[in-house]
Amino acid sequence: MSTYHGVDVPREQWLPRLEALFAGRRLVAVERRENDWLFTFEGDRWLRTDANWRLLGADSLLLCADDHGHPFGLPAPLDGAARVLEIVGSARIHAVRLGARVPDLLLEFEDGHLLEVPLDSCGYEAWEAGDGAEERWVAGGGGRLWRVVAKPS
Secondary structure (H helix, E strand, C coil): CCEEEEEEEHHHHHHHHHHHHHCCCCEEEECCCCCCCCEEEHHHHEEEEEECEEEEEEECCEEHHHHHCCCCCCCCCCHHHHHHHHCCCEEEEEEEEEECCCCCCCEEECCCCCEECCCCCCCCCEEEEECCCCCEEEECCCCCCEEEEEEEE
16 A cells, blocks of 8 residues: 655756646646546656635636536526636647746637646645646645645555
């Protein structure tokens, strides 16, 4: 049996590792779960967050996590998961960026849309990402980013 723990990774390695994880991938599924959101990308890549993510267009806010389920005068409440997939379509991730001071995650699609996932707590994890195999990252409270590894018990 294994337990998991976070390994500190030098800040200069954060971006190259996350670029390797996401660059060139298409978003294939979005799911609103009980307490978080799960974004699934090609190649078994994933991003999980309970932060108030937002999707930006060229000059406007198109959607954010808190919009999900609101009626906004529509015939049915807004389905945030379906709307993200509708907006992004089959565009690939063109660029991966991180905030200058803390690991806010920004995924820019080749069509110009930008998915922003902010670090929104000084004590709790805001997002985590991985590849379904051995790569897993956690953006933690206060502005840290850890690589999660299995520790033999």
